[in-house]
Amino acid sequence: MIEMGRGMMAVWRRNADVFFKTWKTNFLPSIFEPLLYLVAMGLGFGSLVSGLIYAGQPMEYIRFLAPGLVSISAMYSGFFECTYGSFVRMHYQKTFDAIVATPVNLGDVIAGEILWGASKSLINSTIVLIVIAIIGWILFPAIRFTSLTILLIPPIAFLAGLMFSSLAMIFTAIVPNIDSFNYPFFLLITPMFLFGGTFFPISQLGVAEPFAYLLPLTHATILIRDLSLGISSILNGLSLLYIIILTTIAFYLAIRLMKKRLTR
Amino acid sequence: MSSVVVARGLVKRFGNLTAVDHIDFNIEQGEVFGFLGPNGAGKSTIIRMIQCVSPVTSGSLKVLNMDVQKQPREIKARLGVAPQDDNLDPDFSVLQNLTSYARYFNMPKDLANQRANELLEFMQLEEKRNTMIDDLSGGMKRRLIVARALINDPDIIILDEPTTGLDPQARHLIWERIRQLKQEGSTVILTTHYMDEAEQLCDRLVIMEHGRFLIEGKPRQMISDIVGDCVMEIVGADDEAEEYLRSTGKQVERSADRLYLYSNECRNIERDFQELYPKSQSIIRSSTMEDVFLRLTGRRLRE
Numbered sequence: 001m002i003e004m005g006r007g008m009m010a011v012w013r014r015n016a017d018v019f020f021k022t023w024k025t026n027f028l029p030s031i032f033e034p035l036l037y038l039v040a041m042g043l044g045f046g047s048l049v050s051g052l053i054y055a056g057q058p059m060e061y062i063r064f065l066a067p068g069l070v071s072i073s074a075m076y077s078g079f080f081e082c083t084y085g086s087f088v089r090m091h092y093q094k095t096f097d098a099i100v101a102t103p104v105n106l107g108d109v110i111a112g113e114i115l116w117g118a119s120k121s122l123i124n125s126t127i128v129l130i131v132i133a134i135i136g137w138i139l140f141p142a143i144r145f146t147s148l149t150i151l152l153i154p155p156i157a158f159l160a161g162l163m164f165s166s167l168a169m170i171f172t173a174i175v176p177n178i179d180s181f182n183y184p185f186f187l188l189i190t191p192m193f194l195f196g197g198t199f200f201p202i203s204q205l206g207v208a209e210p211f212a213y214l215l216p217l218t219h220a221t222i223l224i225r226d227l228s229l230g231i232s233s234i235l236n237g238l239s240l241l242y243i244i245i246l247t248t249i250a251f252y253l254a255i256r257l258m259k260k261r262l263t264r
Numbered sequence: 265m266s267s268v269v270v271a272r273g274l275v276k277r278f279g280n281l282t283a284v285d286h287i288d289f290n291i292e293q294g295e296v297f298g299f300l301g302p303n304g305a306g307k308s309t310i311i312r313m314i315q316c317v318s319p320v321t322s323g324s325l326k327v328l329n330m331d332v333q334k335q336p337r338e339i340k341a342r343l344g345v346a347p348q349d350d351n352l353d354p355d356f357s358v359l360q361n362l363t364s365y366a367r368y369f370n371m372p373k374d375l376a377n378q379r380a381n382e383l384l385e386f387m388q389l390e391e392k393r394n395t396m397i398d399d400l401s402g403g404m405k406r407r408l409i410v411a412r413a414l415i416n417d418p419d420i421i422i423l424d425e426p427t428t429g430l431d432p433q434a435r436h437l438i439w440e441r442i443r444q445l446k447q448e449g450s451t452v453i454l455t456t457h458y459m460d461e462a463e464q465l466c467d468r469l470v471i472m473e474h475g476r477f478l479i480e481g482k483p484r485q486m487i488s489d490i491v492g493d494c495v496m497e498i499v500g501a502d503d504e505a506e507e508y509l510r511s512t513g514k515q516v517e518r519s520a521d522r523l524y525l526y527s528n529e530c531r532n533i534e535r536d537f538q539e540l541y542p543k544s545q546s547i548i549r550s551s552t553m554e555d556v557f558l559r560l561t562g563r564r565l566r567e
Contacts, residue, residue: 093354095351098365
């Protein structure tokens with residue numbers, strides 16, 4: 001168990017070292033993307049929106065949107081890292097082969113990769129959160145975070161990152177080639193991006209609303225938005241439970257499928 | 265002498281294909297042991313089982329007195345593996361490839377740095393320490409892979425085709441280093457397609473085909489047992505000449521327009537032959553491991 005943790009951390013360190021070698025370019029998208037979204041969607045599009053009600057409260061569109069950008073960032077960071085990133089290391093760079101020749105076992109490698117994917121979710125979504133907080137303070141008073149519960153957002157983003165990274169690793173274990181990642185992105189990630197409670201309240205979906213609750217992103221968005229707005233409800237506990245259960249299942253499944261793929 | 269690798273009735277199957285078919289062998293402490301054979305003979309599969317990354321189908325395989333199925337971490341901590349494929353980390357420089365690899369062995373940072381620098385010197389890569397992997401030549405990559413295999417000061421060094429595709433200079437450097445490691449008491453396990461390499465380096469070797477051993481022994485001994493001390497190569501011999509050569513009772517093989525005669529007394533045979541068939545050309549050379557290999561595995565192409 002100790003050895004497994006050690007192996008996992010060595011793999012995590014490898015990826016972290018590579019990331020921080022080029023941190024300036026790695027941080028740029030997380031800094032500028034929320035800016036673009038807030039201006040385009042929040043200001044441009046949001047000014048057309050009136051009468052938005054979330055959790056029984058009327059609110060300005062930009063205030064509703066901002067936390068959604070944090071959860072989108074958590075999803076994309078972890079999912080990208082453990083699909084394209086892990087696949088390149090596994091298939092093209094043969095990095096996994098090199099590592100399993102040491103006392104580190106394949107299970108440790110996959111766990112380390114998922115942990116790193118979650119760390120990227122944490123890093124990127126925290127940057128997005130900070131950027132939004134600063135812009136909110138200066139330009140958009142409507143966003144202004146007033147509750148200290150926003151401090152809980154990074155740990156939630158990390159947990160959501162574990163979930164998306166584990167799901168991503170399942171696809172990495174089964175795709176025949178790198179182009180096949182178009183399928184999970186097209187069939188899973190893009191629909192979540194649009195319908196996961198990010199750009200509009202899922203209550204707008206009418207009869208389809210229950211389906212939105214099946215989507216992992218919906219629950220990450222609920223938690224992050226409610227923490228940023230200082231809202232607490234029974235739904236938060238259920239969302240947290242959903243994320244923990246799905247993460248546990250996906251994590252074990254990912255490791256199992258990866259072992260199946262790579263052990264010959 | 266104690267055995268560092270012991271295999272008994274070792275079998276590896278991939279679906280219907282039996283890649284390794286009930287083999288037994290011991291590798292002794294401090295020797296250079298070679299696995300030779302055509303492509304697909306099962307060499308790499310054995311290597312992968314020894315390094316605990318490919319599960320054994322049946323039979324037993326012990327490395328350093330530990331079972332590969334039960335104690336893979338402990339075994340792997342004491343092995344150094346230089347794989348056939350280049351799997352250096354392209355995201356890191358030469359030096360970082362060694363230091364990041366040391367971390368997988370849980371080596372303290374200072375020790376890792378010290379070892380890495382020693383090994384760069386050992387493999388003559390000091391000047392490339394900050395170069396990225398993509399900017400290295402093939403020979404440099406190979407040397408770095410060997411250096412990386414030594415980072416944990418292993419008891420057993422596994423070199424899977426260490427000189428494939430290298431120029432003669434790089435090849436000789438690697439040979440020298442292998443001899444040096446052997447002198448320092450390391451056990452070396454080697455696979456290769458180059459028969460001169462096997463003859464030069466191996467204390468003992470096996471030649472494999474279809475997952476089985478065709479022969480096992482010391483290279484020089486094998487050569488004199490299987491093909492004799494010398495080979496007479498004849499060009500332009502007609503059927504009658506060939507018939508005559510076969511009538512000497514020696515091993516004769518034909519490959520296209522060339523005949524090979526294996527013997528211990530080539531000079532006498534050549535003298536008589538030249539008198540009878542002056543139009544044929546012949547030369548005599550010492551027999552090599554390559555003759556043994558071709559004699560046992562045949563001259564037709566594989567795969």
